[in-house]
Amino acid sequence: MGFFSSKQHFPVEGRTVLLTGGSSGMGRALAKKLAEQGANVCIVARNQQKLDETIDYIKSHAKFPNQRFLAISADCTSATENTRILDETTTWNNSTPPDIIWANAGSSSPGLFIDTPLETHRAQMDMNYWSSFYLAHASLKLWLSPSSPQDKKEKEEAKRAEPRHFIITSSVVAFVGLAGYTPYAPAKAALKSLADSLRMELNLYSGSRQSSTHPSPTSEVKIHLVCPATILSPGYDAENETKHAVTKMLEEDDPKQTSEQVAEAALKGLRRGDYVITTQWLAHAMRVCALGGSPRNGWGIVDVLFGWVMGVAWLFIAPVLEGKVWRWGRDHGCASA
Template sequence: MGFFIRKRKNHFPVDGRTVVITGGSQGMGRGLAKLLAKKGSNVVIVARDVKKLQAAIEYISAAAANPQTQRFHYISADLTNPSESVRVIEEVTAWNNGQPPDIVWANAGTARPGLFVEIPIETLRAQMDANYWTATYLAHATLNCWLKPASAFPATEGPAPTLPRHFVITSSSLAFCGIAGYSAYSPAKAALRSLSDSLRSELNLYAGARRAKYGSAATAPPADIKIHSVYPGTILSPGHAAEEQSKHPVTKVLEEGDPAQTEDQVAAVAVRELEKGGYLISTQFLGSAMRASALQGSPRNNWFVDTVFSWATSIAWLFIGPDMEGKVYKWGKENGMTNAQ
């Protein structure tokens, strides 16, 4: 039977590598950090609240596969300030014996649901800051570090590392479908998808330069850089519990029956799909349907499955779209403009 079984290549090896995860003190970020600790990573988590970070790092380090060799660290930072992302990458590099992190996961974000006209302008801007700009600032700081030549960093013992570096962005399945009540949140998450596509395209320039027939290899980045984005749906977490407090009743109607995942479940699916080499990753079936129907120019993880799925969902949306709009119309007709819970 061994002849017929081909071991799948792991496109996202993490054992012995250093990983930075923002929003790592709770929810999906904490779940990711624990899972990667189990897989042998050195983990740095970033968030604002020091007490939550301390509790999370204790929880995460307890899951280490190799407690004698793995290392764990936390950094308190406000990533809505662009200089903080630069500081985080510099601090991690110093902590990592002068070498940049191998994987950076821009996972920080928060939702403040509500009807568009009822949301203060300050909240609209804050949602873009918390969800889009935190990831963008981190990407800018990380890529500026990673694209430096190897000579910019201390020499390491043995051969230079050749494994690709990975920058991962957590978006949301709402990037594929805007619904009533998420008009402050969905646009920021949709912008992250566009950022992912743009960075993925742009980084081919540097990958090509590393293999140029002419020129000095000393000026090229030491490793390829891979971009990925992850699109979870509902995650059962403290953040989700807070969202429920401000969520309009019609939003709850639209989300009724949507599947939910724990932080460990969403982390497991995201990492498994990264190991398969996925680029644009959904973490449950409903999100996969939404992703397939909105791929446009984004690369396919599996050209056959995604193409067939997109055909099926394009037909399904003929019924789903009007049904969702009808639910919002019906709620308004029966309840008026009240925001009563």
């Protein structure tokens, strides 16, 4: 898989994709690209008007005339709503669970830690961690439900079936903490830990599928974590309204991507079979610095070598960033701005 493999690890043509946060920004761009590649797509968001507009938009980019599209208005921060989303999608999909589920819902409300109301900290955790957690819990319970032992032919057919994929959108702030992102970054870091733990735990179910005597899931399940950086989108415009000036200063030279560029880079990483996917060079550097016990992509050689280089570079980069924040405080004070 990954760096040395030419196999397409993420075929979507004819498959059904459930995508939360699908009505704007990165989610809208993903829905369009999945439609272009022949997928049946269900998008989820709160605003019905935006959902309807996005459905019309992605229908116009469908690869085939018989592709199907569905919009569900729901609050992804509710556990019961995530169960409803899956129930409605499964019913719509001819009583078959979706093949690919992408937990993409999220929003950023940056600000200094002590200046941000506790209600906002809580809401950020609900939107950026619990929404993905609830969807993962409901999806994996559905996918991993064991079936009775099959005969040899059925077992072999199941082994050849394409795996299902659960994808979580996190952020590069899961790798490196920045001043002014304390309401947002902890939830995104928690998603990385959740993905790492789930990825290892799923080996239990994959191993059981090799048994001819024990009940086991009918399909293999893959976990992926997508960590974009700055995305030029309505969400980015909204977060800049509350973002502290010191945070804007730290980010001013960072490369920025459009929603389309991020969506294409994420899908390219999935086709390679990558586990942790970043979408531009700075994010790649941040990823290899912070992998810890996370699995490396491909055979791991590139990640290890790049990680050594960036480990040395970070000896110089980190003091520069912290020095910028210190000098900002000296020159401008610590008032919220």
